[in-house]
Amino acid sequence: MADNLTGRGANWEARRRQIIDTSAHVFAQGGYHGTGIAELCEANDLGKGALYHYIGSKEALLVAITDLVMDEVIAGVDRVAPGTGTPTERLRMLGTEYLDILVRYPDHVWVLLHEFPALTGERATEFHKRRHIFESAVETIIRDGVKAGELRKVEPRVAALAWLGMHNHAYLWLRPGGKWSARDVATQFADLFIEGATA
Amino acid sequence: MADNLTGRGANWEARRRQIIDTSAHVFAQGGYHGTGIAELCEANDLGKGALYHYIGSKEALLVAITDLVMDEVIAGVDRVAPGTGTPTERLRMLGTEYLDILVRYPDHVWVLLHEFPALTGERATEFHKRRHIFESAVETIIRDGVKAGELRKVEPRVAALAWLGMHNHAYLWLRPGGKWSARDVATQFADLFIEGATA
DNA sequence: GATCCGCTGTACCGATCGGTACAGTAACTA
């Protein structure tokens, strides 16, 4: 009997995941278009035949990398649903969740944020849909904060973009085992965003 | 007699600049590695011979695009030198300067922020040197603000990275003729960063 | 009118691009 839907064994799944992770690292170094199939083969210590047996195509590999991150992001958004605290509390939680993903998957996130324009067709629309879920979650929380009188009358869209910019940008410098932990930085970001930097 | 140092006429200079701008737009659409020379030729309505007469090489074109932006950024930093106001005033000024550049050169900035890892050798080191000038200018202003008691005891490096993230990220959505002007957004960003979002 | 020179298109280069075909191989099953 088939023990999964793909018709492939568990080994296949595990090896595929391994290839995705390794390739994410290579893409993060040289970029998607800048990295050739030959380079991926070498990094994964595989021939082209074997590689394509697992990945299907170069773009499918890119999709797998981005999906991995977006799955986590969407799960994070769900965990910070309405009713799990005040708007500012939820904003703090979401920031922590997001930076945690960023530290756990630095290469995958790098690829996601840098190369998503290379996605085509429905892969692209699917990605944009999920990104919109995340971004509008932030905006909605801020809007709720303003409505509740917890935040002053900021422009929710601009404030959300500021928040997203602060956090997204961390993919360039926040590293596991670095000087600051994801939790540290998330707290400092939240303090800055909510309280400001004024003495 | 030679009327300039390059030995090329003024027409050459003007046409070159035009090619740089057009190519920046193409790169911003398809990425540096994702765009072929043939595509650049078509966009500029030029043969390969003519194109190379002006640009020298593909990477030289990338350098020209990034230099154009960095020249402006460094000039902006110089204009906000110490003694031109309090730290918070200078931070507001720098934000306005930066977002203004971002709106005036949306394509060039896109290329800069996305493709600078493609720079090699001393072109790369030169770029990093100039980027460091900008980033440490932000950090120094914040440090001065804390020292002067104008800002609370934030971690200057993290706060600077938050500030840079907010502003850098705007290259993805801030557009000339869009809903918000660079000045509007700069003010809102500065208010958020300095005063926070709390009511 | 001859000469010169900035500029331009065309033809071409070797290398690499992403991807496919297929023959093998090793391990497991009947």
Add this chain to the structure above:
DNA sequence: TAGTTACTGTACCGATCGGTACAGCGGATC
């Protein structure tokens, strides 16, 4: 042991890559 199946390396595909060589063009200069 015969057959099956998942896996893998090799050879190869046409297309495109970034870049070069060069002949020719037109307009300015003498």
